[in-house]
Amino acid sequence: MAKLNINGKTVTVDDSFLKLSPEEQNSTVDEIAKSLGSAPPLAAAPTAPVAASTQASSMPPVGAFDAMGNPTGIQDEPLPANTMPYGEQMAHVGRAADNTVRTIANGIPFMDRMAAGLRAAVGDGTYDDNLKQERAKDEENRKAAPGLTTAGNFAGSALLPIGALASAAKGATMLGKMGYGALGGASLGALQGASSTPDLTNVTDAAKDTARGAAVGGALGAALPPVAQGIGAGVRYVSNLLSPVSKEVSGPSTALLAEALRNDRNLGGDLTKLGPNAVLADAGPSMLALAQGVATKPGEGRNAIISALTERNAGTNNRVLSAAEDALGPASSPRTIQSSIKTERSAVHDDLPAVFENAPPVDVIPTLALVGQKLNKAVGPEASALNKVRDYLTETSQNGMPLPIRDAEKLSNAKIAIDKLIDYGDPAIGIVPGAISKQQGAIADVRKSLNDQLRSQVPGYADVMDRSSALARKSGAVEQGGDILGTGKDTLWPEDLRKIIAGAEPGQIEGLQAGTRSEVARLLGTKVNDLQALKTALQGDGGWNTQKLSDLFGPEKAQQLVNAVGNEAKFRDTFNKVVENSQTAPRAAANQAIEEATATKPPFIPKDATILGLLGNAGEWAAKKAATAATNASGDKARQELAKVLLMGPGTPRDNLLLSLGSRANNGEAAGQPTAALIGALLNYNARPQARSER
Numbered sequence: 001m002a003k004l005n006i007n008g009k010t011v012t013v014d015d016s017f018l019k020l021s022p023e024e025q026n027s028t029v030d031e032i033a034k035s036l037g038s039a040p041p042l043a044a045a046p047t048a049p050v051a052a053s054t055q056a057s058s059m060p061p062v063g064a065f066d067a068m069g070n071p072t073g074i075q076d077e078p079l080p081a082n083t084m085p086y087g088e089q090m091a092h093v094g095r096a097a098d099n100t101v102r103t104i105a106n107g108i109p110f111m112d113r114m115a116a117g118l119r120a121a122v123g124d125g126t127y128d129d130n131l132k133q134e135r136a137k138d139e140e141n142r143k144a145a146p147g148l149t150t151a152g153n154f155a156g157s158a159l160l161p162i163g164a165l166a167s168a169a170k171g172a173t174m175l176g177k178m179g180y181g182a183l184g185g186a187s188l189g190a191l192q193g194a195s196s197t198p199d200l201t202n203v204t205d206a207a208k209d210t211a212r213g214a215a216v217g218g219a220l221g222a223a224l225p226p227v228a229q230g231i232g233a234g235v236r237y238v239s240n241l242l243s244p245v246s247k248e249v250s251g252p253s254t255a256l257l258a259e260a261l262r263n264d265r266n267l268g269g270d271l272t273k274l275g276p277n278a279v280l281a282d283a284g285p286s287m288l289a290l291a292q293g294v295a296t297k298p299g300e301g302r303n304a305i306i307s308a309l310t311e312r313n314a315g316t317n318n319r320v321l322s323a324a325e326d327a328l329g330p331a332s333s334p335r336t337i338q339s340s341i342k343t344e345r346s347a348v349h350d351d352l353p354a355v356f357e358n359a360p361p362v363d364v365i366p367t368l369a370l371v372g373q374k375l376n377k378a379v380g381p382e383a384s385a386l387n388k389v390r391d392y393l394t395e396t397s398q399n400g401m402p403l404p405i406r407d408a409e410k411l412s413n414a415k416i417a418i419d420k421l422i423d424y425g426d427p428a429i430g431i432v433p434g435a436i437s438k439q440q441g442a443i444a445d446v447r448k449s450l451n452d453q454l455r456s457q458v459p460g461y462a463d464v465m466d467r468s469s470a471l472a473r474k475s476g477a478v479e480q481g482g483d484i485l486g487t488g489k490d491t492l493w494p495e496d497l498r499k500i501i502a503g504a505e506p507g508q509i510e511g512l513q514a515g516t517r518s519e520v521a522r523l524l525g526t527k528v529n530d531l532q533a534l535k536t537a538l539q540g541d542g543g544w545n546t547q548k549l550s551d552l553f554g555p556e557k558a559q560q561l562v563n564a565v566g567n568e569a570k571f572r573d574t575f576n577k578v579v580e581n582s583q584t585a586p587r588a589a590a591n592q593a594i595e596e597a598t599a600t601k602p603p604f605i606p607k608d609a610t611i612l613g614l615l616g617n618a619g620e621w622a623a624k625k626a627a628t629a630a631t632n633a634s635g636d637k638a639r640q641e642l643a644k645v646l647l648m649g650p651g652t653p654r655d656n657l658l659l660s661l662g663s664r665a666n667n668g669e670a671a672g673q674p675t676a677a678l679i680g681a682l683l684n685y686n687a688r689p690q691a692r693s694e695r
Helices: 015-019 022-035 048-054 086-105 111-121 127-144 146-157 161-169 174-196 203-242 251-264 267-274 285-296 300-314 316-328 334-349 352-357 365-375 380-393 408-424 442-457 461-481 494-502 506-527 531-539 541-553 555-578 584-598 611-646 652-665 676-686
Strands: 002-006 009-013 394-396 402-404
Touching (some): 002 022, 111 127, 251 285, 251 584, 251 611, 251 652, 285 300, 285 555, 285 611, 300 316, 300 555, 300 611, 316 506, 316 531, 316 555, 334 461, 334 506, 352 408, 352 461, 365 380, 365 442, 380 408, 380 442, 408 442, 442 461, 461 506, 494 506, 494 541, 506 531, 506 541, 541 555, 584 611
Antiparallel strands (some): 002 009
């Protein structure tokens, strides 16, 4: 609207006045002046806002004509002034805000009923009337702005706590995720169905609407996880394809590596456990499958990956033996250990001549008395053995009478003779090996008595014997240590070994460790070509052998050895599956994935008998040839890139690449993530209240 000042009077004209030419505007002003009963003005005097538009001008507006002199249609016309009162403007803003909040609130079940109840509680109408008004406004908004209504419902549904089910479903299988989705969808659907029921007092209708909402919601919830997975995979693939992770790794290779990393999950942790000789191909089944795919087709990629894995496999034996030595120390054969102990005992016994040279006469009457006492009740081999022992302890005098031996060296030799009689027997007098006990019985008691006399009466004898006995016990511990890592019903239990260790002296602990270390070396030497068998032997039944190694050598050293063997078993598995072609199906599947990722599809041209069709066929044939060449080149390049990445060892380059791939591995998750908001919006759209009595 414009205002004109004609002869001191203000006249309002509509916007069409502004579109008139200057001559037409002056003519109009003259007509208005005549109708007002005044003389025509010399010139119309419009008010300030429209002065420039209502006066004739000989100058056209800027941009009215182009460079060639053609009119462009541009006119200098001011925008009409805003005549809406401020209060009415604020009312419009308030209604817009109310409508927005209303659409969001309607995404939450029963919000319309709560609003009606709150109004009734403060005396603003009855509940039934308020509910009708609320739903009438909702329906009016839906018809006026269906898009805004759906978006608001979506936002409101996102506020529901059903998203906790998504957290619970993390790590579950696809079937499990569908179950969680169905549960969440059915719960939300039941609420939306009940909320949409016009009359809650009508139990039949309420039950039907609730059941219908639960069924629809459950179906939507179960369907969303697989759909979301497909969407997420598509988004990830396209994103990685179009945006390579580095200059050295192209888009197709990036897409394959990112998906493999996503499938293998805790890849970085697995690589750390596998140690410095691990490569990316060892980290998980998906990375291994890519390596198998690279090795399927001849080329530089295949040559690189097979050569590297073969070289690593050749060093398995040396790495295993070195790992065992680092963990448990050097190993010696049981024969070498026992020979060393025997030599050490002989050196100890070399101190005896000096002891005997200065030894006083030894009284063995108490020992001979014990022999006589035992003979009173002994029969058979035991009696024969006692008589033999008495002969060892006596010598015949010149008059033929037996006299006790008093020389310390002779008595020491008698004790050695008794030991041999116990160990080997004497068939000449009817004593077979093992018939006499060294720990109990008459002969054992007599031997102990003789030993006590020598230790108490011969200075220095006890010290030599103590040192010799300690070495003898160490020798026995070496033999026992060789049987610790057994299997089957006769194997030593971990708790029994702990009792042995608790009661053992330092020399015996050394013997147990040396004997066990020899057995570990034997296992490594005989089973290194079957690393799984070696791994099983070191673990034992129920992990017993690992526990016993921990008790003997310490948990860290034992685990170091077990981990080293386990890692080598993993490396051997990678070698077998990639190089030895032991898994045909995964190799073929991975090879197909590489082909599909790098394939170039030529356009299909329909074939017919026309000239154009024949030309099209020829063009398609040429396109296929070119596409095949491009595909082969792209596939070979991808294999080379993948081989280089899959063979990467520890270090900053691999760490940086994994970080970059890790961020790519989750691309598309948001696009494919099913939420309560989506289910709620869909349910809200299908759960419109019917024209029934509302309560």
